[in-house]
Amino acid sequence: MRIGVLGVNHKLADLQLREQLSLCCQKRFGSCHIAVDHDLQCVLLSTCNRTEIYFSSHEMATTHSYILNILRSDVKGDFNQKLYSYFESDCFWHLCRVTSGLDSAIMGETEIQGQVKDAYVRTQKLMDLPYELHYLFQKALAIGKKVRNSWPQTSSQKTLEAIITLAREQPTTLLDNPHVLFVGASQINKAIAIALNRYHLPKLTVCNRSYANAKTMALAIDMEILPWEQLTDCWHNFDWIILGTKSQSHLLTAKDINLPLTTPKFIVDLGVPRNVDPLMGKLPGVTLRNIDEINDCAKKESHILRQNLEMKGELLIDKSVKQYVTLFRQKENGRAKSETIAIGTGA
DSSP, X not given: OOOEEEEEETTTSOHHHHHHHHHHHHHHHSTTOOOSSSOOEEEEEEOSSEEEEEEEOSSHHHHHHHHHHHHHHHSOXXXXXXXXXXXXXXXXXXXXXXXXXXXXXXXXXXXXXXXXXXXXXXXXXXXXXXXXXXXXXXXXXXXXXXXXXXXOOOXXXXXXXXXXXXXXXXXXXXXXXXXXXXXXXXXHHHHHHHHHHTTTOSOEEEEOSSHHHHHHHHHHHTOEEOOGGGHHXXXXXXXXXXXXXXXXXXXXXXXXXXXXXXXXXXXXXXXXXXXXOGGGGGXXXXXXXXXXXXXXXXXXXXXXXXXXXXXXXHHHXXXXXXXXXXXXXXXXXXXXXXXXXXXXXXX
């Protein structure tokens, strides 16, 4: 199988490096730009916890070096030890761990399945992907779903509990009925909003660049809508602000605040690149938490439960990957024989 992946994730790289690599890859391999100086067929997966480039070519080593050289030229510092690469069945195995949630900061989180699917579908609209990449993503998504069905899903609840726990560390930030603003109609924001809605909070609002997407989320979860152009002027009217977008620049900055604040603000930045200027967290009355702080809090769970779920998932992935790799090779052999027969008969 001519498939490979080059990437970085939360296990090896801190938030700052993930942010830099995400910006680089969005620019050089994302939907807004397709490299024209190289026959590169790839799918970019960029989330808050990982940035990965899945690729296929006839010269895999050359393509891998090409991608790596772009990263080295665009991103400052020595980060080679933070990157990982997998090829052929190892690449297949890795993507299955990703889609199942086994490789996530919060094990078993559900949002990654939709993020992988979106990345795959979006890329299909931009280029003709080779059979190997279609096979990789279609089968990995199926295996991920199979693994998920084998255990209970509680990741959005864990993320919400982490947010509430961190809010309680600052007693003035957790009100009896906080007015919550979600910036972005992302998968993670939707999951947290649904979980918060179960607490019967009466004041949930969404603000998204696309009004249509904001309306869809608002109708599904019973939320109000703040128009995107009013974000800068109105965000400080809310008690909690939870941001999870793919914006390439900060949506909230220190200059947007008129001090002193009338009420404390609890801001959760789930974005990579970050949606909020880190300097905001140094201002009086503002508590700012980023994605790594949320994940660290959420991972304080039963270690035995995690080990049991991980072992069960790994066994299922190993079995499924071996079956699908064997099936792929059988199809390739059958196709090669058909071509040989056709040539021999002059067909």
